[in-house]
Amino acid sequence: MMVHLSQPVIVALIGLGGIVIQSTAELIKHVLQSRRERTGGVPPTPRPGRPSVPKLAIFALLLLMAVVGGGVAVFGRGTPATELRITYPRDSAQVEMREMIRGTSRGLRGRDSVWVVVYIPDLESYFPQRGAATVQADGVWNAPVQIGAEDEGSRAFDILVVTADRNARAAFHRYLEQVPREGHWEGLKELPRGVVPHHRATVSRASTPSVSRDPEGHRVFVSPSGGFSIREEPEVGRGRLTVYDRAGGKVARVKVTQHSGGDFANDIKAVAWSADERRFGVMYHESGAGHVSIVDLDAKREIGWIPVDSTYHRLGFLGNGTLVVNGRRIAVAERIVSP
Helix, strand or coil: CCCCCCHHHHHHHHHHHHHHHHHHHHHHHHHHHHHHHHCCCCCCCCCCCCCCHHHHHHHHHHHHHHHHHHHHHHHCCCCCCCEEEEEECCCCCEECCEEEEEEEEECCCCCCEEEEEEEECCCCEEEECCCCCEECCCCCEEEEEECCCCCCCCCEEEEEEEEECHHHHHHHHHHHHHHHHHCCCCCECCCCCCEEEEEEEEEEECCCCCEEECCCCCEEEECCCCCEEEEECCCCCCCEEEEEECCCCEEEEEECCCCCCCCCCCCCCEEEECCCCCEEEEEEEECCEEEEEEEECCCCEEEEEEEECCCCCCEEECCCCCEEECCEECCCCCCCECC
16 A cells, blocks of 8 residues: 655655664764774774675665665655646637536545636636536546626636635635625636636637627527527516517517426526527526427427536537537437427
């Protein structure tokens, strides 16, 4: 079994070895001096087959140095350095506003936790995400993050994975508790003491259907071509969406069924459009679960839904209208549920 020693213990071992070696050398020197005094300064004649005292002294010193050095090498390798890497997204990648960041870890200390922090260079501000990352037994970790706001698609962002000790975690939690009371996110101008950055990925936001707000403050999701827009209606808990064409004419008013428990908070998490913009998918999360509803504009209704968990998922459509979630084809009979 390998024993890991801390750096102070290693230094102490080395110092102790030095003291022992120095004491042994002094003892040998004293023995040699005593023999010279007994022989009147004439070196003794070595007996055949018997090594002389100097040779024995050199051998003893070398043996002692080997023992001390080997002990430090075997037992004093120390605790492996903590290493964290981001495996998704890669550096220079394009990302959505909401992503699941993934990575690996090694040598994580028990008193530290893994956090993901988004840094916006032109604001010179750090934005801690809500809660520590989930770390598996094999060191693989993941954390849901929000990269910027809805209207910040042109900005560059740095995604940092850091370790945070107890004091740093407390500082993060204070910031996250303070933000909802103040109603805005200003970020932190510097990372709290006890935070150690380990890896960084610089990303940019991918082109997504633009989001704006109408004069009444309701969010409006515009299709890639600009031909259609979806507006969340004000009736909280009703799941009603209104689709307009480019000229502002009403195309359809759709009621999306609540499938994930709880009430709608009029808070669409993501929207994806088919290539011909005749279908779209909308993702909701509520009460620890989620679902993606599929709406057909020709039918003017929800034609099915897909259960998902309460994390963010990347949505998209293939050319044939098949919905894809996180790069996986989902439009199969056992997964699409009729409303």
